[in-house]
Amino acid sequence: MTTHPLEVIGIAKRFGALTALADVNLHVGRGEVLGLIGDNGAGKSTLIKILCGFHRPDAGTILVDGSEVTLKSVDHARSLGIDTVYQDLALVNELSVYHNMFLNREIVRWPLLSNRAMRRRAEEHLKDMGVNLPDVTVEVAKLSGGQRQAIAVARSVYSDAKVLLLDEPLAAMGAKEGTMILDLIRDLKRRGNVSVIIIAHNYAQVLDVCDRVNLLQHGRITFDKRATETSLEELTDLVVAEYRRRGAD
Amino acid sequence: MTTHPLEVIGIAKRFGALTALADVNLHVGRGEVLGLIGDNGAGKSTLIKILCGFHRPDAGTILVDGSEVTLKSVDHARSLGIDTVYQDLALVNELSVYHNMFLNREIVRWPLLSNRAMRRRAEEHLKDMGVNLPDVTVEVAKLSGGQRQAIAVARSVYSDAKVLLLDEPLAAMGAKEGTMILDLIRDLKRRGNVSVIIIAHNYAQVLDVCDRVNLLQHGRITFDKRATETSLEELTDLVVAEYRRRGAD
Amino acid sequence: SDDDGGPSASGAAGNFPETPKWKFSFVNHVTTNPFFTPTQYGMEDAATLLGLEKPQWTGSQNSIVAEMVNATNTAVSAKVDGLAIAVVDKDAFRQPVDQALDAGIPVVSYNADGARGDPGTNRLAYIGQGLYESGYALGQRALETLQSGEVAGFIATPGALNIQPRIDGAQQAFKDSGKPVTFTAVATNADVTRGLSIIDAYAVGHANLSGMLAVDAGSTSAVGQVVKKYTMRSKSLKVAGGFDLIPETLTGIQEGNLDYTIDQQPYLQGFLPVLYLYFFKISGGLMAPSETNTGLLFVTKDNVAPYQNTKSRYEGSTTDKVLVPRSGPIAHG
Amino acid sequence: MGKALRTFTDGFLRRREASVLLVALGLMVYFRAASPVFLTRENLINIAQATAPTAIVAVGIVLLLVSGEIDLSVGIVAAFAPFLLHFAIDFYGVPVLLAFPLALLIAAAIGLLNGLIVTKLHVASFVTTLGTFFAVQGLLLITSHAYPVPIPEEMRGRFQTWIGAGPWASITWALIIVAIFHIVLTRMRWGLHTISVGGNPVGATEAGIRASRIKIGNFMITSALGGLVGIMEAARINTIDPNIGGGTTLTFYAISAAVIGGTALAGGSGTIVGALLGALVLAELQNGFNLIGYSANTIYLILGLAILVSMIANQYLSRLRRAGRT
Amino acid sequence: MGKALRTFTDGFLRRREASVLLVALGLMVYFRAASPVFLTRENLINIAQATAPTAIVAVGIVLLLVSGEIDLSVGIVAAFAPFLLHFAIDFYGVPVLLAFPLALLIAAAIGLLNGLIVTKLHVASFVTTLGTFFAVQGLLLITSHAYPVPIPEEMRGRFQTWIGAGPWASITWALIIVAIFHIVLTRMRWGLHTISVGGNPVGATEAGIRASRIKIGNFMITSALGGLVGIMEAARINTIDPNIGGGTTLTFYAISAAVIGGTALAGGSGTIVGALLGALVLAELQNGFNLIGYSANTIYLILGLAILVSMIANQYLSRLRRAGRT
Ligand SMILES: Nc1ncnc2c1ncn2[C@@H]1O[C@H](COP(=O)(O)OP(=O)(O)OP(=O)(O)O)[C@@H](O)[C@H]1O
């Protein structure tokens, strides 16, 4: 049996009386892009936050490269090569664009920060993503929704992570910028050993970039198919079915 | 010449040296759904915030039902029947779901808040939008991204506004919930006199629900067509063209 | 509850009978002020002498009367055996004192006794030296060497009841003298270091001051330091003085930067109330406490040496029990 | 029966104030064990009288903190208000029942000034109220000549008893005010908007809430409550003293009570009942250790350690509470 | 030439500290006009000496405020540290050059305690440090018998001059410390993470920043700086007084300086150079009006009004600055 860069078995998480995750089994292969879909409140973000060491699961096992780990903190997960784009973006409004983009993996020429280097790299990254931004020295508080998201995405995508967890990285992105980011992800995949789990509600985009799609429902993975074996219609049906059925009454 | 519920002429807005809006002319007809599209950072949200009285424009005229107004505050715009879903949602994390849903248009039995009434209505609204939420009394801080957005959307959609400004109301919504909200908007339109301006990056959704599409570029409206006269391809081309062209080099 | 209850009886002191281990309470307006450090030694020493429990030292840190009233009421609730109160406000303590007396608790006042000519309370006696009077003395003494000119009076916390009456007294002394003296009260600060900077600034701005007085320990020592820094004795400054005996003030006196500092004999203000309350209790109220003026003592260059050379409980500079030797004639008028 | 109790216990534990209440009760048990007179009527009056002023000012402070502001000047307004009463009555012959609301009105006007400077001129409330603190202190010392006066003759008797001198007067006021503003904060629009303005200033404005109005109102409420406390305390201690409130001491205690009760300095969340309990905890600590007979220097050490222990216990209890919540 | 000037002016105006600096300069001009001795060497020394302690403590306070916390105990740590020095030297014969770092270490340990209680036991920093404030005050009063002592013989001479008694000693320290921590806050990881932890606590944790470590470190820095200030001031006033720092006065001034300089109480943003200028503004006001010679009661009124006017001007200038920014 091959080992996966990241695999979880029997993950459960409760918030008080609410069971967000009941029993999740999931893996992502090396160089694979896994799409994770599900209703609002299905527990997708909760799962991501467990995988990146932010939440502690109530039960279950996390395997990194086949060996069991207990993720003690986000920092710990990072050191294992797991990096995350959070749905809430985790930006510090008071800091500039480039400081946010390198938050907690700053370029340092001890003892000082290499602001110039970070600035240059930030500009490059944003250009690659097709995002125009007047100036990477402005505080992120002043940016538009899509610009903010681009920074959060760049932070992770340009890290040297082996496993990328992207929680709705395209939600606020424009058509052009979204396309470019998907291109970037494809690029990472092509270069080989980066594995990606991506959450998205736009199934066209999901099918476009993912190798495999998982559906999270009722705290479990209830659907797992290769992207080539499913279709926009199947996914939409799967999720919207219930409502359409009700609507038809 | 018929008067429009909302029309703007020559709107300009600068932030320091940055010109966010140069000269915007735009209107929305009675019972019309207008789609507003554009790149990230194009100025869409800035325009919305001017229309709802949050920002003051540097130049230009705002006409409500044909008569010129100076919007003094959000409250003022509201009193003229203009209600908004902001891209940042404008939720108060410390308050419960139902208090957020009725923020600043609370149901009051003087002197006290009618919490029970608000709770009941909030539950109804969320059900209509297909959003499951364990409990409307929890603080919104604890909700998932989509659940939060649903609350912000419900706040405006269920107000008695004549003009609704929706800034990416579907960005975080799941496929099912998004569909249901679009149905709701169609419903409003069908009932007649509600006009809607909706910003979205998912052009399929835009074409699905809008009567007319405007493209904001370089601080101006550069494209204005009826939805039936354009297509997904045209819109995508319009926006992504530049990148694709560059990519082809 | 005189002779019943109370903690276990102590051995008799001297010719006195065995008594319960009475516990007295001192209510103070500035509980942590160094001025009252010897007072606390005084009350402790008297209690030890008489075989009593160490009295409680309570009240307010920042001369907040309401807190003092609360502390007094709490002491009455706790059924202490005697109360000594610094009556810094003539009206506030009337009722608490009456309540204590009603409950059979003897009350004396110390250090402060209401307003001038109006004690306000029905305390049995006053032990101390009026704040206002001591301030008046501060001014009068200055007038011995000063006929005219500008005088600044420094006060750390205007409105604070432990020092405001002193500055009022000093001001009155100048007014009463009828001499062409302009007296200005100047606020310094609760923080001594900040106070020093303020006095410094005032001195810089008023090069022709003829007198610098201070009514609290911190300001007094700071006046000495500023006088020294700008060698003001060689300029127009005729007189500099203040209150209390903290080390830096004594240095100022000895070096001639300060002319005098007033010692209000705070030790006695702690010792005597305990003694009086004890007599009252032991005699069943037959020995009534008597009004006692604890006096005030001018420490000048002439008599500063023993204060500097000896550290003593009586001045608060050490906790050690010391016998301070002296010899030779005693200065007299 | 058992179920009713359980429901009650659950309902109680769900309340945010539960943990501070338990701390307050725990202290009561401890001090009762340490000193049998702790729970006598007289001493309860002492505790009540020490709790009330802090609690009342804390009510205003909670509103301000929740709306994201602070007021350092309230303690000095407390000292100024009874002098205003004295001036009005003794110098201008205003009847006491008119002078009283007048004094509160002037106090509120100071709050209005604070609020206007903060919201219209955008000066941080910490420095604004530091400025008014000094300015009002100056006014106070100049007009009062830094010396206490007896309370006006006209105030004596019924008014004095009723406003603060009666054994239970001040705590009754405190309870009424706490009850009213608890409802204002939790059950009325004003409270909802106060929370919104502090919790998400931009969002609240986007929702059309007029943040300035809310903040100015809360500044005025705080100052007026400060004025009330000053007059109440003057009546209780029978003298009008420029040092009522001890400069910033009263403010400090009120902020402490608010924070102990569970109000966040950062804004957006707070409880008024909690602040009352916070004031009670502080009063119990001060009273209890005094009753036991600790002297000044020692008492600070004990008090400091007791605050730390109580607050660690408080946190522990509230974590238990949250964990056990359904 | 004109262009170079313009570039310089633009660069200056872009800095956040520009408006406070203008206020500080404005006050200098005003006071120089009101009193010719304001800018004499002696008086500048005086201003420098009044600025330094506030500024140094404010450095720590800025770091704490930016990371979303506060420390009320730093003023009492300032009073405690010179006594520690005195105990070590006079009672245990420790050489002064060892006793000095030892005292700072113990001061830092108090900060460590604060930090641990705040981050590990989740008690709000306001109450935690209120607790340590009282506890340390108790310790201080008990060990010092609430009585000042002369500074140790061994301290006199070179060490005394160098640490605080020299005319420009304390301000030199202040400038060095401000420079160092300005770089720490703006140019080093520690500062970036301090801002992150205060600006977006959840986000910072999501980004893997260890908030506890940052906060504990900032508490320790603050306490150590407090200790340094205490020793510095003892050397300057030539006596070790339990009243150095005036209880909460020093803390209060430091917070004021920080806020005047542009640090937000709510966390996430602050400037250390601004705090230095804030301390300078406060020192100028106090010095200037005393130089002019206002009497006790009046000076508070003047000071209060001056604070309000300066801060309104400050806001006005910084709005101009922002509007004119390219
Ligand atoms: N810290 C928390 N405390 C309590 N409940 C929480 C917390 N975080 C999440 N939840 C709840 O857990 C459930 C799952 O939330 P989660 O954010 O994982 O959903 P999601 O699948 O990411 O949804 P979306 O598509 O809307 O982002 C929701 O019902 C949410 O309310």
Ligand SMILES: Nc1ncnc2c1ncn2[C@@H]1O[C@H](COP(=O)(O)OP(=O)(O)OP(=O)(O)O)[C@@H](O)[C@H]1O
């Ligand atoms: N308060 C502000 N201060 C300075 N610049 C601002 C401010 N608000 C917006 N901007 C700038 O104005 C431009 C337009 O922003 P806006 O939010 O309107 O974009 P948008 O079209 O809504 O983009 P998106 O699709 O990403 O939401 C951006 O470059 C942004 O950085």
Ligand SMILES: [Mg+2]
């Ligand atoms: Mg999510």
Ligand SMILES: [Mg+2]
């Ligand atoms: Mg936008």
